[in-house]
Amino acid sequence: MKITSRRKYTFTKTGKLLIASIVVALFAALLAVSLKHVTEKYEELFYIRSKINKLYLVIFPIIGLSMIYVLRQYIFKNKANKGITEVFDSTETGKNLPSYKIPSHFVNGLLTVIFGGSTGIEVSTVVSTAAIGSLAQEKEKIFRQHKKELICAGVTAGITALFNTPLAGLLFAYEVICRKPSKLFFYTNIPAAAVAWTFVLVLGEPPLFAMKIQGWHLYALPYFALLGVLAGLHSVYLTRCVIFCKAQFAKFTSQHHKILLGAVIISALLLLLPQLYGDGYHAIKLNILTANKAVLSVPLVVTLLGVLVFKPLATSITLSAGGDGGVFAPAIFIGAFLGLFTALVLNTVFHIGVIPLNFMLIGMGAMLSASIHAPYTALFLACGLVNDYTLFVPVLIACLIAKYTAKAVCPYTVYTFKSKV
Known part of the structure; x- marks a missing residue:
């Protein structure tokens, strides 16, 4: 009876973990695609304005950095975003990524790039999608010991959605974020990559660059x-x-x-x-x-x-x-x-x-x-x-x-x- 009960518990836990990783992947993919398109739209508009009038190149950076400072000071608990190191801190210690990291990295990443900051939204996407995974593990006691897997599921889905390539998303979570994966890493992250890839295929997302490769010698x-x-x-x-x-x-x-x-x-x-x-x-x-x-x-x-x-x-x-x-x-x-x-x-x-x-x-x-x-x-x-x-x-x-x-x-x-x- 004990063996049967243990198997039933394990089956229930892994089933719930799979469902959680799929839900995390859906939210992460939606966030990544939304951030990508909003950023592309406004970056293009602001860049065109700056080409017409060079004065915009002078005022845009100070506007962007000032807005980020004001938001951090009065909305996001006066805590600076530390990028991927925040994710490392969460996966390697008992710390959770707070839920406000989702909007803070989304908004700050957007403001940085559209106002001329010379970086990209990829790391902002990674941290905000990791925060989705961290938030998911807080909701069920059964998920607490699998925080790393759910954080990685969010990251996998986010990178997959940004670049339309599930293997890159999965490998980024494996090589950079997780580094020492458990058996459940693949159980949660392969479905996450598949869900995010399906999401972008349904949306018809094109490749980032249109290049005609001619072969090599x-x-x-x-x-x-x-x-x-x-x-x-x-x-x-x-x-x-x-x-x-x-x-x-x-x-x-x-x-x-x-x-x-x-x-x-x-x-x-x-x-x-x-x-x-x-x-x-x-x-x-x-x-x-x-x-x-x-x-x-x-x-x-x-x-x-x-x-x-x-x-x-x-x-x-x-x-x-x-x-x-x-x-x-x-x-x-x-x-x-x-x-x-x-x-x-x-x-x-x-x-x-x-x-x-x-x-x-x-x-x-x-x-x-x-x-x-x-x-x-x-x-x-x-x-x-x-x-x-x-x-x-x-x-x-x-x-x-x-x-x-x-x-x-x-x-x-x-x-x-x-x-x-």
């Missing part, structure tokens, strides 16, 4: 490896830039001074390079159209080098001054332009004959892999960005080389760095 393998090494090294620059700027801004005793200085620097960088506005996906889409026909001229070299040097700085200042986000979108952005620049140099100086468009996509995956130390997440996400797996092998090679290059130089990421302060 074996002779280009060494150059894919080279791009992986370059991405790994550049990711270290991004990581250390973010950590350095956060440490310097933490010395400010006045939040107003922090916001003012941050806004001034961001505005100056946007006036210099408007491509740095928001998540920068608009600039990637524009360059996708001309990549294979681009000629390496002095103005183009200056622009590309400017983007590669100043994007990490713009991202770092955005996050340090109170913006909500992370290095997810910046890594994709930097990777695209690093890949384009590498291909154009190889073709113009060394007459190699590689395909710049391919290098843009491979660069996205390699830079993301190096920045978050998650090569398989980056692999499937990069292919999912265009819904084409033709470059699966080149992206895999570049992602692995990029991660281990970055790790050899700098063993931590922005998300895993432990401050001594």
